[in-house]
Amino acid sequence: MRVAVIGTGYVGLVSAVCLAHMGHMVVGVDNDTEKLAQLQRGQSPIYEPGLQEDLTLAIGTGRLQFHGDLEAAVGGSAVIFIAVGTPPLPSGASDTRAVAAVATAVGAVLAGDDQPRLVVNKSTVPIGTGDRVQDLVAQGAAAAGAPPPPVTVVSNPEFLREGQALWDSYNPDRIVLGSNDPAALLTMEQLYAPLIKRRCRGCDSSHPGPIPLIKTDLASAEMIKYAANAFLATKVSFINELAQLCDRLGADITLVADGIGLDQRIGRAFLDAGIGWGGSCLPKDVSALLHTASSRGLHPRLMEAVTAVNGDQRRLVVRKLQRVLPVLQGCTIGLLGLTFKPNTDDLREAPALDIATELIRLGAMVKGFDPYWSRQDHWPKALGSIQCCSSAMALAKGCHALVVVTEWPEFKLLDWTELGQEMVQRLVVDGRNCLDGAALTAAGFHWQGMGRNPP
Ligand SMILES: NC(=O)c1ccc[n+]([C@@H]2O[C@H](COP(=O)([O-])OP(=O)(O)OC[C@H]3O[C@@H](n4cnc5c(N)ncnc54)[C@H](O)[C@@H]3O)[C@@H](O)[C@H]2O)c1
Structure with missing residues (x-):
C-alpha cells in the first residue's frame, strides 16, 4: 500500500521504517526543515538502538522517502498516518494544535478528491479527537470550496518504548485499531498483515501465534492508550510508595517486588x-x-495521588543526599545518566533536570555524565545548568556524592574503587537500584538505594 507518515519524530520515524520493511511504499513528511534535511541524507535525527541501520536499509529498498511537501505525500497515499507531537499545555491538557493543523491541511489537499482514504491517528490524542479530525478534514476541504472527501478516521495508538522502539514496533504486544467503520478496520488489518503474521524484518518469528489485534470503536481505542499509560504510572508510584515504607522498616523493595x-x-x-x-x-x-x-466533572483521586507520589520521589533523592550532607551549599554532586531512561537521547521530562534544579537551588554544583550526550559534539540546551563530564571518572573527580539517575547498563561495570579515589567523599545514592550495594559498601562507600537498606 502507499502510505504517508506525517511527523517523523520518535514514533513517526520508527513507524515509517517499520511500514517500509513490511513492504509498503512510505513517504515521511515533517515541517522541521533541519530534521527533514538529515533524513533526506539518510541520517536518523534521533538515537534509538538499530534505527540508523534499519533506516538505511529501508531507504535502500526504495520503499522509504522523506519530503516536506504534504500535498504530494497525501495525494499519492491510501493511508495517511498522523504522528505529530501532542505536548502538554500549562493546564495539563494535551496540545492538539499540530494534529488539527495536519487534519485541516489534509482536507485542503483532498478537496474534490473521490478516492477513499484512511487518516490514522498515531499521535496520542484526547478521547473524541478522532471525530474532531474527521470534522477538520471536512472543514479543510470546505475552505477550498469542496464537499467532504471520502476519508475515514482510524485510531491506532502507539505503545513503543523509547530505548527499544524498533523491537517494540516489530513485536508489539498487541495492535489496537479503532474506527466506527468496519471496512476501515479491515484495510488496517491488511496493512499490518505482514506484522501480524510475524513475517517481516525484525519480527521474532520464533514467537508462537500472530500478534493480537484489538478492534474497537474510535473512542475506546483512544481511551486504551491513556488507560495503558495511567496504569503503568500507577504501578510505578505504587511500588515507590511501598519503597518509602521499606526504607523506614528495614525491608528490601526489590525482594518485595519479586x-x-x-x-x-x-x-x-x-x-x-x-x-x-x-x-x-x-x-x-x-x-x-x-x-x-x-473537565467532565469527575475527581480522579487515584491519578492525582499517582502524580503526587512521583513528584515526591525526585525530592526524595535530594533528601537522601542531605541525610549525609545536611548542607549542600558548596558541595559538588555528580549525576550518572541524564536522559529519562537508558538507550535514548530523549531528555523530555527527565528526572535529572528537576534534581539538578533543586540541587543548584540549594547551592550545590552539579556535574553530569550521560553515556549518550557526553559523547556528542554538543551539550544540549536543556542540560545547560549541568557541567558536562566526558566520562564517569571525570564526573567522580571532586564530587561529594554521586547519584545514579538513569540505569544505563554500562554503570553496572564501573570500577567503584577507582571512582572512590577521585571523590571528596564516598557517597552514592542509587536512584535506580541498579548497583550492587554490598560491593559498594565493601569498597568503602556510604550507599543508599531506594527502598533498600544498606547491607
Ligand atoms: N515518544 C514515545 O515514546 C511515544 C510513544 C507512544 C506514543 N507517542 C505519541 O506519539 C506522538 C508523537 O510523539 P513523538 O515522541 O514522536 O514526538 P516528536 O516530537 O519526536 O515528533 C513529532 C514530529 O512531528 C513534526 N511535526 C509537528 N507538526 C507538524 C506538521 N504540522 N507537519 C509535519 N510535521 C510536523 C515535528 O517536527 C516532529 O518531528 C505524540 O502524540 C506522543 O504522545 C509517543
Missing part, C-alpha cells in the same frame, strides 16, 4: 522502585487524562 510480581495477577514489570517515571509520554498522558476527567 515476591508479588510472580503472582500472575500482578506481574513483575514496572515494579522497579526508583526516582519515578518521566519522559515524553507518562507525565503528559497522565496529566491529560486528569484534565479530561476533571
Whole structure:
C-alpha cells in the first residue's frame, strides 16, 4: 500500500521504517526543515538502538522517502498516518494544535478528491479527537470550496518504548485499531498483515501465534492508550510508595517486588522502585487524562495521588543526599545518566533536570555524565545548568556524592574503587537500584538505594 507518515519524530520515524520493511511504499513528511534535511541524507535525527541501520536499509529498498511537501505525500497515499507531537499545555491538557493543523491541511489537499482514504491517528490524542479530525478534514476541504472527501478516521495508538522502539514496533504486544467503520478496520488489518503474521524484518518469528489485534470503536481505542499509560504510572508510584515504607522498616523493595510480581495477577514489570517515571509520554498522558476527567466533572483521586507520589520521589533523592550532607551549599554532586531512561537521547521530562534544579537551588554544583550526550559534539540546551563530564571518572573527580539517575547498563561495570579515589567523599545514592550495594559498601562507600537498606 502507499502510505504517508506525517511527523517523523520518535514514533513517526520508527513507524515509517517499520511500514517500509513490511513492504509498503512510505513517504515521511515533517515541517522541521533541519530534521527533514538529515533524513533526506539518510541520517536518523534521533538515537534509538538499530534505527540508523534499519533506516538505511529501508531507504535502500526504495520503499522509504522523506519530503516536506504534504500535498504530494497525501495525494499519492491510501493511508495517511498522523504522528505529530501532542505536548502538554500549562493546564495539563494535551496540545492538539499540530494534529488539527495536519487534519485541516489534509482536507485542503483532498478537496474534490473521490478516492477513499484512511487518516490514522498515531499521535496520542484526547478521547473524541478522532471525530474532531474527521470534522477538520471536512472543514479543510470546505475552505477550498469542496464537499467532504471520502476519508475515514482510524485510531491506532502507539505503545513503543523509547530505548527499544524498533523491537517494540516489530513485536508489539498487541495492535489496537479503532474506527466506527468496519471496512476501515479491515484495510488496517491488511496493512499490518505482514506484522501480524510475524513475517517481516525484525519480527521474532520464533514467537508462537500472530500478534493480537484489538478492534474497537474510535473512542475506546483512544481511551486504551491513556488507560495503558495511567496504569503503568500507577504501578510505578505504587511500588515507590511501598519503597518509602521499606526504607523506614528495614525491608528490601526489590525482594518485595519479586515476591508479588510472580503472582500472575500482578506481574513483575514496572515494579522497579526508583526516582519515578518521566519522559515524553507518562507525565503528559497522565496529566491529560486528569484534565479530561476533571473537565467532565469527575475527581480522579487515584491519578492525582499517582502524580503526587512521583513528584515526591525526585525530592526524595535530594533528601537522601542531605541525610549525609545536611548542607549542600558548596558541595559538588555528580549525576550518572541524564536522559529519562537508558538507550535514548530523549531528555523530555527527565528526572535529572528537576534534581539538578533543586540541587543548584540549594547551592550545590552539579556535574553530569550521560553515556549518550557526553559523547556528542554538543551539550544540549536543556542540560545547560549541568557541567558536562566526558566520562564517569571525570564526573567522580571532586564530587561529594554521586547519584545514579538513569540505569544505563554500562554503570553496572564501573570500577567503584577507582571512582572512590577521585571523590571528596564516598557517597552514592542509587536512584535506580541498579548497583550492587554490598560491593559498594565493601569498597568503602556510604550507599543508599531506594527502598533498600544498606547491607
Ligand atoms: N515518544 C514515545 O515514546 C511515544 C510513544 C507512544 C506514543 N507517542 C505519541 O506519539 C506522538 C508523537 O510523539 P513523538 O515522541 O514522536 O514526538 P516528536 O516530537 O519526536 O515528533 C513529532 C514530529 O512531528 C513534526 N511535526 C509537528 N507538526 C507538524 C506538521 N504540522 N507537519 C509535519 N510535521 C510536523 C515535528 O517536527 C516532529 O518531528 C505524540 O502524540 C506522543 O504522545 C509517543
